[in-house]
Amino acid sequence: MSEPLLEVIGLGKTFAVRGGLLGTVRGEVKAVGDVSFSLSKGEAFGLAGESGSGKSTIARMIVGLTAPSAGAILFEGSDLASPQGVASRRAIQMVFQNPGSSLNPRRSIGQSIAVPLEARKLGRAHIERRVARLLDLVQLPADFRVRYPYELSGGQKQRAAIARALAAEPKLLVLDEPTSALDVSVQAKIIELLIELGRSLGLTYVFISHDLSLMRNFVSRVGVLYLGRLIEVGSVARIFDAPAHPYTRSLIASVPVISDAEQAMKPKEPILEGEVPSPANLPKGCAFHTRCPYAFALCAEIFPDAVALDVDHFARCHLLAPGESRLRDTAAVRAPGA
Amino acid sequence: MSAEPLLSVRSLSVDFSTYGRVSHVLRDVSLDVPARRHVALVGESGCGKSVTMKAIMGILAQPPARIVGGEIRFDGRDLLQVRGGEWDAWRGTAMSMVFQDPMTSLNPVFTIGDQMETILKYADRRLGRRRDRRGRLDRVYEVLAQVRMPDPERIAKSYPIMLSGGMRQRVLIAMALLTEPRLLIADEPGTALDVTTQAQILKLLRDLVEERGLALLMITHNLGLVREAADFVYVMYAGAVVERGPAVEIFARPSHPYTRALFDCVPKLSGETTFKGIDGSLPDYGAPPPGCRFAPRCPLAVAMCNRSPDERPVGPNHSAACWRLEEAVA
Numbered sequence: 285m286s287e288p289l290l291e292v293i294g295l296g297k298t299f300a301v302r303g304g305l306l307g308t309v310r311g312e313v314k315a316v317g318d319v320s321f322s323l324s325k326g327e328a329f330g331l332a333g334e335s336g337s338g339k340s341t342i343a344r345m346i347v348g349l350t351a352p353s354a355g356a357i358l359f360e361g362s363d364l365a366s367p368q369g370v371a372s373r374r375a376i377q378m379v380f381q382n383p384g385s386s387l388n389p390r391r392s393i394g395q396s397i398a399v400p401l402e403a404r405k406l407g408r409a410h411i412e413r414r415v416a417r418l419l420d421l422v423q424l425p426a427d428f429r430v431r432y433p434y435e436l437s438g439g440q441k442q443r444a445a446i447a448r449a450l451a452a453e454p455k456l457l458v459l460d461e462p463t464s465a466l467d468v469s470v471q472a473k474i475i476e477l478l479i480e481l482g483r484s485l486g487l488t489y490v491f492i493s494h495d496l497s498l499m500r501n502f503v504s505r506v507g508v509l510y511l512g513r514l515i516e517v518g519s520v521a522r523i524f525d526a527p528a529h530p531y532t533r534s535l536i537a538s539v540p541v542i543s544d545a546e547q548a549m550k551p552k553e554p555i556l557e558g559e560v561p562s563p564a565n566l567p568k569g570c571a572f573h574t575r576c577p578y579a580f581a582l583c584a585e586i587f588p589d590a591v592a593l594d595v596d597h598f599a600r601c602h603l604l605a606p607g608e609s610r611l612r613d614t615a616a617v618r619a620p621g622a
Numbered sequence: 623m624s625a626e627p628l629l630s631v632r633s634l635s636v637d638f639s640t641y642g643r644v645s646h647v648l649r650d651v652s653l654d655v656p657a658r659r660h661v662a663l664v665g666e667s668g669c670g671k672s673v674t675m676k677a678i679m680g681i682l683a684q685p686p687a688r689i690v691g692g693e694i695r696f697d698g699r700d701l702l703q704v705r706g707g708e709w710d711a712w713r714g715t716a717m718s719m720v721f722q723d724p725m726t727s728l729n730p731v732f733t734i735g736d737q738m739e740t741i742l743k744y745a746d747r748r749l750g751r752r753r754d755r756r757g758r759l760d761r762v763y764e765v766l767a768q769v770r771m772p773d774p775e776r777i778a779k780s781y782p783i784m785l786s787g788g789m790r791q792r793v794l795i796a797m798a799l800l801t802e803p804r805l806l807i808a809d810e811p812g813t814a815l816d817v818t819t820q821a822q823i824l825k826l827l828r829d830l831v832e833e834r835g836l837a838l839l840m841i842t843h844n845l846g847l848v849r850e851a852a853d854f855v856y857v858m859y860a861g862a863v864v865e866r867g868p869a870v871e872i873f874a875r876p877s878h879p880y881t882r883a884l885f886d887c888v889p890k891l892s893g894e895t896t897f898k899g900i901d902g903s904l905p906d907y908g909a910p911p912p913g914c915r916f917a918p919r920c921p922l923a924v925a926m927c928n929r930s931p932d933e934r935p936v937g938p939n940h941s942a943a944c945w946r947l948e949e950a951v952a
Contacts, residue, residue: 334816467666472887473899497889538821540846546891556818559786
């Protein structure tokens with residue numbers, strides 16, 4: 285593996301909760317804690333999780349919209365918080381979830397795409413050529429330059445948003461649920477476009493989604509988040525064919541699928557009880573212990589260390605620790621490779 | 623099935639007039655929802671699912687909409703012939719709706735109990751039933767327990783913001799059950815929720831259909847939910863039902879070219895998805911194609927598709943409206 289393009293080390297984010305007349309700090313929400321992963325060039329890495337898992341907060345920290353409270357993000361080896369790193373931030377762009385609200389309604393599509401180009405003080409003629417080229421790249425007709433967002437369908441708007449993100453000639457694109465507001469037939473078109481762009485422009489992707497089926501088809505590695513912590517990381521093949529963490533297993537088991545073949549490949553786990561607890565009031569120890577069907581005393585005390593299950597497959601669960609035999613005789617957690 | 627189903631929509635056609643222009647939105651939509659059955663109406667945005675649902679509930683704004691043909695038969699009576707006041711008595715009591723967005727469908731400034739009690743107060747008034755606040759609250763607790771809420775009295779005292787998304791969705795289901803309807807119409811149930819919570823809601827709906835003998839019409843774009851939950855499926859495209867059949871049949875043998883294309887677009891958990899999408903876009907409802915409305919986007923379309931296709935059988939109780947079925951399934 286070559287040198288990583290992006291390295292996230294021990295990333296954490298705590299938001300202060302203010303209240304009362306004077307806005308005094310009343311408490312804190314630990315949105316993200318001790319998250320580490322790295323991406324090599326040209327790779328697509330997925331962050332999966334439910335609401336409150338911290339996936340969007342991580343995305344915002346990578347693109348610099350939110351400052352981390354702990355840890356570091358290295359891009360091509362330099363810390364994004366350092367002066368040198370700040371200069372390379374242009375190479376990281378983001379595509380937001382809802383193209384209906386991420387495009388300025390009072391700007392034409394051409395004007396929106398031109399914003400990043402103007403920021404670089406390019407000449408008028410140069411900008412026009414680039415805009416035409418970008419529209420072509422995302423397969424929109426050239427005359428969309430003068431159209432306004434309300435004239436476009438959801439899929440067309442998302443294409444325009446992708447073109448705007450590409451205008452800065454990024455190396456890394458952070459895609460935050462880029463298709464969750466779209467119909468499946470439109471989603472398929474956008475995903476096809478992203479795959480093609482990734483290949484032709486050599487882009488690296490961080491793909492954030494709650495749709496695990498979509499994730500399986502788009503990324504090569506997945507990190508599963510629960511309440512701000514990465515609880516399992518691995519190649520898609522490992523995560524989907526041999527999920528180890530009880531949460532990952534339950535999550536995959538509850539994905540609605542459309543064929544018997546897919547149903548058969550889901551882990552056999554009962555429907556999880558309850559809901560994700562509030563990040564403002566994190567359970568002690570492993571945050572999942574309040575819903576985990578296999579939890580035992582230790583889980584409520586100590587947050588588990590990462591256990592290596594295979595090359596590039598890690599999970600944080602006491603049940604997976606070497607020498608732990610509690611689950612050996614149940615089919616719930618399979619030994620690696622079994 | 624020999625007896626007439628609880629809800630039977632027959633050849634419903636709806637036009638919309640906007641700025642002097644007429645859009646032919648629904649065309650000959652027919653569907654049945656028998657008691658103790660979970661029926662799903664699936665389709666993408668703009669296919670007419672919500673218009674169908676609103677027409678059934680009698681909440682379609684007319685104008686701009688105009689029902690130009692068909693019947694909506696509920697328990698043997700054509701609701702379209704029933705006049706204003708009488709329909710009000712039906713709506714909310716004989717049938718009720720579970721709204722889509724648990725985050726915005728509840729009033730943030732009233733407690734759950736207040737909101738539910740108000741619904742009952744007006745339902746009682748419509749039905750000429752006498753019951754005091756205490757009696758109504760008892761019914762509220764009863765229904766909250768039916769949707770598996772722990773500690774109903776505490777929930778009733780809560781404001782919506784104090785409840786999680788899944789709990790709010792349960793409250794919306796409870797609200798729909800307050801007046802003991804026989805038909806429940808659920809608009810995209812659970813789609814705003816996380817998958818682990820969604821699974822719980824689907825299970826609850828399934829139990830209600832079985833335990834209380836409800837007829838459930840679910841309107842959704844999520845094919846995965848349909849396969850998990852529904853007994854019978856109608857697939858809609860551009861204001862027309864293109865395929866119908868038992869869920870097992872539809873998922874084993876999707877037959878209409880649109881259904882097949884749609885299924886191909888759904889990402890597979892197995893990782894074997896080819897993201898082709900469907901070329902083109904929905905037709906202009908002002909001047910829809912004369913025959914099959916999918917023809918302009920259909921790779922199999924031929925000249926004959928300019929005539930309205932007949933519904934042709936594919937399997938037991940399973941049919942699709944397409945001239946080119948043999949080629950489609952081949």
